[in-house]
Amino acid sequence: MTPRIQMDHGAGGRASQELVARTFMPALENPILSELNDSALLELQGLSLAMSTDSYVVDPIFFPGGDIGSLAVHGTVNDLAMRGAQPLFLSVGFILEEGLELADLERLVDSMASAAREAGVQVVAADTKVVERGKADRIFINTAGVGAIPPGVKVAGQNGRAGDIVLMNGPMGDHGVAVLSKREGLSFQTEIRSDSASLNGLVNEMLEASQEIHVLRDPTRGGVATALNEVAQQSGVGIQLDEVRLPIRPGVSAACELLGLDPLYVANEGKLLALVAPEEAELVLDAMRQHPLGRESCIIGEVVSEHPGRVILKTEIGGSRIVDMLSGEQLPRIC
């Protein structure tokens, strides 16, 4: 059978990782791309810049708590922030399906503009393509971003160390469940809203509190489980999660149970994971809690020298289980 692209290849889990390793890396490999961080580190005449890109194909394009426009800003801003960079400039590429209502496009562009203002980034370049009806799905948006990394900031997926504390800035799964609920027309007693937000302000506060933040990662596609597996592999360390400490809203937990989803694998768009030196963890946690996007910050686990490359969950009842990367498609077109 002819090997073909499957939905799994876009899910951010194991199949995505294999596609990158087998198809993209052999041709495109260079030391910067090979680091596989949320954004690339560019050294240019003494300046340290970060660059990142993401395409957004979320379905539906409007969902509780956000839309594809604000998401396209938040997502790329966050990829830059996860490198400790100050996001400065965004480019935007629209692919529009013939027949898209202009009013919807205007609403999305306004939403992008508000998100950009809030995050303090400028949209400096843009492009629009139109394809025939039936050759796209209303609108796809690509954003690429450039940011400046302040001197002394060294945050990267490779920098986790045994002993580091794993922090998270609030409950998991809100974005994925909000999008899926809207798509499937489900309604719950309490509306579940996406957490989509720009995290660069929060990251600034954290970096001001401590120089000992080793890794930052936003658990988007593939969720907390996949993001931490990537970090464990990149840093060559083990990560131990405490099930009782994993933050989740009761409504999201109930929805996940109903939908057969494991919240550890559900996408977030306004959350970050931080690996911080143990002696500074409380300091960073305090700084996070003082920021509007960090009120519910908590410790969810720690980095260990055992089982390098693996994430283990200590369960509520005292056992432990391996938390693998996402394999297969849990939620298609979630971002």
Next chain:
Amino acid sequence: MTPRIQMDHGAGGRASQELVARTFMPALENPILSELNDSALLELQGLSLAMSTDSYVVDPIFFPGGDIGSLAVHGTVNDLAMRGAQPLFLSVGFILEEGLELADLERLVDSMASAAREAGVQVVAADTKVVERGKADRIFINTAGVGAIPPGVKVAGQNGRAGDIVLMNGPMGDHGVAVLSKREGLSFQTEIRSDSASLNGLVNEMLEASQEIHVLRDPTRGGVATALNEVAQQSGVGIQLDEVRLPIRPGVSAACELLGLDPLYVANEGKLLALVAPEEAELVLDAMRQHPLGRESCIIGEVVSEHPGRVILKTEIGGSRIVDMLSGEQLPRIC
């Protein structure tokens, strides 16, 4: 009737311009974006950078002389080069349709890698999304690029002056006709191949020859006519073209006649237009002709103070006619 996106909005002509002016600019406006150059000029701690983005939706994805992969590199490299920037870094966003053959994807990625190597740029960031069968058209690629503008280089669409000579590095229309012929299954006696190529090497030679290059523009969507109309508007000057001097291959000319296309509006992907101070025009022309991509360079017109914002063609038989921007869709999905 509900206003909706039409194919015209993506054609790069008047409808595209109106969409930008009415929908994007009111929300996103800032001094950098408002310049509407091929790439944005970013000033960052004493460094001058250029940033640009384009999405590529060309149909078919393989065509004589290129494919969507090489095109996605050439197009963005050229947008940076049109600002006089040295292209350095590219980000790549893939949107893949479920069912795309992996072998095709690999071929496209190899093609991107070759094009990037040739142009001297590194792909530093990448992203892949997959959408369901029927929700895209095999593959869409977005590239964003960052380049460095050497000190002293001041090339911009606003800088054209009366008296400037208009140069072009070779015949027009090859790309558009090559793509259309392949799409429609037409064959001509001589195969028409896309001119798709990275122009940064040629631009380097030109800038080394003269500091008096005022404007560079690549006549992609909307062709030479639309690109020169944009420049005439941005610089507030008139442009006069000489019909007898307009370079076109006999095969492309014949194909255009057959297909009812005006070659002045057909897309090029390896061509540039340069507005150069008259006293330096010969010098620049000589430099262009010594470069492999400039062998067929020629003078096609001049900049005048009359009819600001308009392009006038002096016809072969001694008359003259206004050459307007592309209005309506001449060729859909050409890049």
